[in-house]
Amino acid sequence: MDTDKVIQDLNRRFAAPLPEFYQRRIIFWYDEDKEFEDKLDEVVLENAKVIALTGNNAFSVKKLLSVDDLTTNYLVYSPCSYNRPDDNWLLDVELYSEEFRADLISIWMDEMGLASNPAMRKQVKNYRAYFNAKDRRLKVSTQNKVPATPAQLHIAVMAAICGLKDAQPNRILRSVFRAGLDMKNNTSCQDFVKYHADGAFWAMVRQGCGFAEEEPDLGRLAIHLLLTAATRTMRQEYLAGLDGFISMPHQAYCYDFISEWLHSEDIQQLYDVARYVEDEARLNQRFEKLTVDDLAGTECFPCINEVILTKLMTEISDHIIDVDAITSTVEKRRTCAWYEPFKNFYDGILQVANMQSFFKEHSAGFHTAEAKGIWKEYTESYYQMDTYYRLFHLSFQKSLETSNILLDDLFKHVVDKVEGLYTHWFLGELGNNWSDVCADELANYGKVLEVPQQEEFYRSRIQTSDTKVFVIVSDAMRYEVAAAMADQLQRETQSKVSISSMQSIFPSITKFGMAALLPHKELTVEVRNDILTVLADGQSTASPYRDKVLKSEDPASVALKYNEIIAMKRAERSALVKGMDVVYIYHDTIDEASHTSDTAVFAACEKAISELKNLVRIIVNEFGGTNILITADHGFLYTYSPLTEDDKVGRNEFYDVDRGNTSDLKKENARRCVEYGRRYAIMKKGAQPNYLLPVKFLGGNTEFDGFAPRESIRIKMNGGGMNFVHGGISLQEMVVPVIEYHYLRNDSMEYKRNKQKYDTKPVMVNLLSANRKISNMIFSLNFYQKDAVSANREAATYQVYFTDENGKQISDDQKIIADKTSDNGAERTFRCQFNLKSLKYSNTATYYLVIADEQGLQMPQREPFQIDIAFAVDEFDFFS
Numbered sequence: 001m002d003t004d005k006v007i008q009d010l011n012r013r014f015a016a017p018l019p020e021f022y023q024r025r026i027i028f029w030y031d032e033d034k035e036f037e038d039k040l041d042e043v044v045l046e047n048a049k050v051i052a053l054t055g056n057n058a059f060s061v062k063k064l065l066s067v068d069d070l071t072t073n074y075l076v077y078s079p080c081s082y083n084r085p086d087d088n089w090l091l092d093v094e095l096y097s098e099e100f101r102a103d104l105i106s107i108w109m110d111e112m113g114l115a116s117n118p119a120m121r122k123q124v125k126n127y128r129a130y131f132n133a134k135d136r137r138l139k140v141s142t143q144n145k146v147p148a149t150p151a152q153l154h155i156a157v158m159a160a161i162c163g164l165k166d167a168q169p170n171r172i173l174r175s176v177f178r179a180g181l182d183m184k185n186n187t188s189c190q191d192f193v194k195y196h197a198d199g200a201f202w203a204m205v206r207q208g209c210g211f212a213e214e215e216p217d218l219g220r221l222a223i224h225l226l227l228t229a230a231t232r233t234m235r236q237e238y239l240a241g242l243d244g245f246i247s248m249p250h251q252a253y254c255y256d257f258i259s260e261w262l263h264s265e266d267i268q269q270l271y272d273v274a275r276y277v278e279d280e281a282r283l284n285q286r287f288e289k290l291t292v293d294d295l296a297g298t299e300c301f302p303c304i305n306e307v308i309l310t311k312l313m314t315e316i317s318d319h320i321i322d323v324d325a326i327t328s329t330v331e332k333r334r335t336c337a338w339y340e341p342f343k344n345f346y347d348g349i350l351q352v353a354n355m356q357s358f359f360k361e362h363s364a365g366f367h368t369a370e371a372k373g374i375w376k377e378y379t380e381s382y383y384q385m386d387t388y389y390r391l392f393h394l395s396f397q398k399s400l401e402t403s404n405i406l407l408d409d410l411f412k413h414v415v416d417k418v419e420g421l422y423t424h425w426f427l428g429e430l431g432n433n434w435s436d437v438c439a440d441e442l443a444n445y446g447k448v449l450e451v452p453q454q455e456e457f458y459r460s461r462i463q464t465s466d467t468k469v470f471v472i473v474s475d476a477m478r479y480e481v482a483a484a485m486a487d488q489l490q491r492e493t494q495s496k497v498s499i500s501s502m503q504s505i506f507p508s509i510t511k512f513g514m515a516a517l518l519p520h521k522e523l524t525v526e527v528r529n530d531i532l533t534v535l536a537d538g539q540s541t542a543s544p545y546r547d548k549v550l551k552s553e554d555p556a557s558v559a560l561k562y563n564e565i566i567a568m569k570r571a572e573r574s575a576l577v578k579g580m581d582v583v584y585i586y587h588d589t590i591d592e593a594s595h596t597s598d599t600a601v602f603a604a605c606e607k608a609i610s611e612l613k614n615l616v617r618i619i620v621n622e623f624g625g626t627n628i629l630i631t632a633d634h635g636f637l638y639t640y641s642p643l644t645e646d647d648k649v650g651r652n653e654f655y656d657v658d659r660g661n662t663s664d665l666k667k668e669n670a671r672r673c674v675e676y677g678r679r680y681a682i683m684k685k686g687a688q689p690n691y692l693l694p695v696k697f698l699g700g701n702t703e704f705d706g707f708a709p710r711e712s713i714r715i716k717m718n719g720g721g722m723n724f725v726h727g728g729i730s731l732q733e734m735v736v737p738v739i740e741y742h743y744l745r746n747d748s749m750e751y752k753r754n755k756q757k758y759d760t761k762p763v764m765v766n767l768l769s770a771n772r773k774i775s776n777m778i779f780s781l782n783f784y785q786k787d788a789v790s791a792n793r794e795a796a797t798y799q800v801y802f803t804d805e806n807g808k809q810i811s812d813d814q815k816i817i818a819d820k821t822s823d824n825g826a827e828r829t830f831r832c833q834f835n836l837k838s839l840k841y842s843n844t845a846t847y848y849l850v851i852a853d854e855q856g857l858q859m860p861q862r863e864p865f866q867i868d869i870a871f872a873v874d875e876f877d878f879f880s
Contacts, residue, residue, distance in 0.1 A: 009102075010043070014048045014073050023070070024071055026073070026098070028097050029077045029078065030101050031079050032081045032121070037079055040077055050075045052077040058088075105121055130157060130161070139163075140157065140160050142165065157200070173208075176218070180218075183216075183218055211247070219276065222277050226258060236248070252835075256812070283301055284306070288307055296332045297833070299338065304338075321352060335814070341404075348395035352392065366430045374438075375501075390481075390602045394606065397602065399411055446700070453502060470583045471585070473587065474608060478632070478635030478636055479501060479736070482630065482737030484609060494743065499739050501737060505523075508634035509633075513633025519550065537552075554582055557580060557584070560576060583623075592604070627742060634734075643714060648714050648715070649715055691710075694707055762793070763796055765783050767851070767863050773867075775867075778833065779833070781831070788821050798852060801813050803847065810837050812837075843866060843867065845866075847866070848862045849863040
């Protein structure tokens, strides 16, 4: 600022009205750098005298201003600075006087709204190179909090260099790591050096986390931070030999820093840093020597998941399946960071535990004496084994879409164990029992007695209905898939949902199953162009003719295809069902997927559930339907593992009546076979194939007989498709689901009477621990899930943490995934360990435990607590 501008500003200040009770104005012009000392003679003011302090005239100036002249305006030029306030004889005068500065530093400080004191001026000078640009000064002045102390200014400058508005040490440190661990290429570190902030940065690091090295390095800092943080949840002796990277006095700060980072939006960047630390410190090899229990509570290193999974998968491959250990470990790890990259592996081994639990319950095998008894057991509980198997292979297939060199082969070894449990034990044992007890009934009647039949579907479900009926037929949707969908529909929609079963017509293939679901008095077959055709009262039941068959029974009927109506506009598809009493909608996602690849079937099951739930919403919201039946033409058998020769029977083998057959006789027997597939054969009457069970075909009213392999045996055929099969008599193929879905309008009597029953709500989590006083920085609390996840109670995820009275978080976050289905309350409990932040706590203040729904759909619960910790420390005051 030039002298003329100084004089102009001073004259304006002296001409301004005086404050109340003031008789004159005294202004102290501070110029510690003596930038205007040689120009003071040029300063002549209109309404004030100028006095210059020399360092030796303080007494005389004070006498002048306090005794000799009490009316004249004065400008006191002060180039002096004092180490102690007591050295300043004019301090009392300064306190009731005004201040003026004309140097560049003062202008910058005024521009940024910084407090004008020697300590702040000193630091602004230190950062002269940074503040030399207006845009950089603006970055400091527009931060969330204007710095008021030198320590805050250090942090503000570092935050500004990092592009942050929130000047917090943790955010600065994370921002520096975000720029990379190589300091030569780290733009933030280079700018710290350029603007003289590097010393402040490393001083902040040293004071906060105890990292002090002669040659600072970001890589070694990362090792120090993560290892020190890990000691909060892992015994220090597990890290023996790495003590030089651990500072126990700074454990709390390091843990808080890493915990906060783990639950932030840039967690992926921490993943890369953690992987670097793992490699440098050889943590994988170290953790391999520990037990799963030793590792399960620590989440800051991704490799812990690999070590845990390696141990559990190896045990499974060695035929050691500890159900409780697997379940509790997955329960713990799924609430930790880094779970998502390993989710498929964890989900997979959890299904192995479920399968093993089922095996233990039925280790004696299946020995039910009546077919209807096995049918009942299957539809009530046995089908769950099919679900576990499907969910395992869903996880396994998803794992193949990514790659983890440490776990991929191990997971494939787990597959072998799963195949043993499911294919060889479950399908073998259950299939053998089922084949034995149902053989006579199938041979004599072509069906299992006292079980609802698919052929009766239209007569029992459609003809008797007095309301409009929508029927969704999903090709090859087996019972366990439908059970999963029924459960979801019950929870996700305002409805009454039930599931039952009926026996598929034999053979359990599409053209027979679809025909059985149509109205008819009699089903017959005839051979047309060497193909067996199914007729309903003489009419073809092939896809193009199903609408005609429906209309022959009720003209107000229509047959539609899912793929066609889903592509239509709303008005177009609504017009198709208008005025109709019976609407059949055919859906084909599962069976269609099997024609592409056997391994695509289980993924198609998930897709089918999603599509069918959407179709239900369309029927309810667009068509006004309230009565919906969802069923299938047949189920299916699926095994992932390649079949052995023992799992197959050759066509030539079952043509031979005995070993004495001649070649001509074999040809004659071959001519008796009208149609066959992997799981069935239709032959002209009189054939007696080996190795196949007879099944009375269409009530015995045709010239043909039916036959099926036992258990899960396949008939050899050319081409692929050995893994996904249907047509036979296994429970998986024959048990056809029937979901009855009734949408409940708000004004319906059923809904009004049972509102609590049908309104779906998330399960609640409550604090179980009675003690409301905390006396340690690390402590655990017990929680319980109030209700089991069921038809009208859905799973929920909660974040649990502590706050002070103002809502400021004072602990780390803990996650509770409340998805327990057990009716036993003791099995619906959770235990969470909390770590309080390094703060000073008052034993008279109230703190709160917050239980917050992760989706934000419920009001958070707040439980009051007292904290009485004798050695709690104040929040870090950096550079103090």
